[in-house]
Amino acid sequence: MAITVPRSDPLPRTILVADGNSDCRELLSLYLKLLNYPASAEAADGEETVRKALIERPDLIIMEIFLPKKHGFEVAAQLRANPLTRDTMIVAATAMVLPDGRERCLAGGFDAYLAKPFTMRELGDLLQTIFSPDASSDRP
Numbered sequence: 323m324a325i326t327v328p329r330s331d332p333l334p335r336t337i338l339v340a341d342g343n344s345d346c347r348e349l350l351s352l353y354l355k356l357l358n359y360p361a362s363a364e365a366a367d368g369e370e371t372v373r374k375a376l377i378e379r380p381d382l383i384i385m386e387i388f389l390p391k392k393h394g395f396e397v398a399a400q401l402r403a404n405p406l407t408r409d410t411m412i413v414a415a416t417a418m419v420l421p422d423g424r425e426r427c428l429a430g431g432f433d434a435y436l437a438k439p440f441t442m443r444e445l446g447d448l449l450q451t452i453f454s455p456d457a458s459s460d461r462p
Contacts, residue, residue: 368392
């Protein structure tokens with residue numbers, strides 16, 4: 323059964339997928355493609371995530387917290403400190419499912435949190451919220 327999210331906005335969205343696990347990157351990129359939000363770039367570690375975010379200037383970064391070379395919280399802090407990327411939406415897509423994991427991610431510079439494993443429907447709902455033309459400047 324395919325789940326699709328209707329695209330209400332005519333503009334293409336750029337999404338950077340960052341995960342140290344190639345299978346997770348591949349699955350997330352597949353989910354995004356099936357939801358009509360194909361990933362425009364991928365990163366395998368924290369340093370590459372920062373570099374690609376500065377070059378690509380994506381609308382959204384979906385990032386694992388536990389990245390090689392630079393932890394996700396460090397990446398988020400570095401991106402928030404840079405005027406070029408400070409307003410980029412960053413979603414934590416992580417297996418960090420501690421009781422306070424969501425709160426820690428939101429306090430650490432992330433705009434939203436998806437606990438792994440998440441479904442394509444959960445991802446689609448989040449993307450719909452983020453990219454909705456009715457979305458205000460408030461973060462989801």
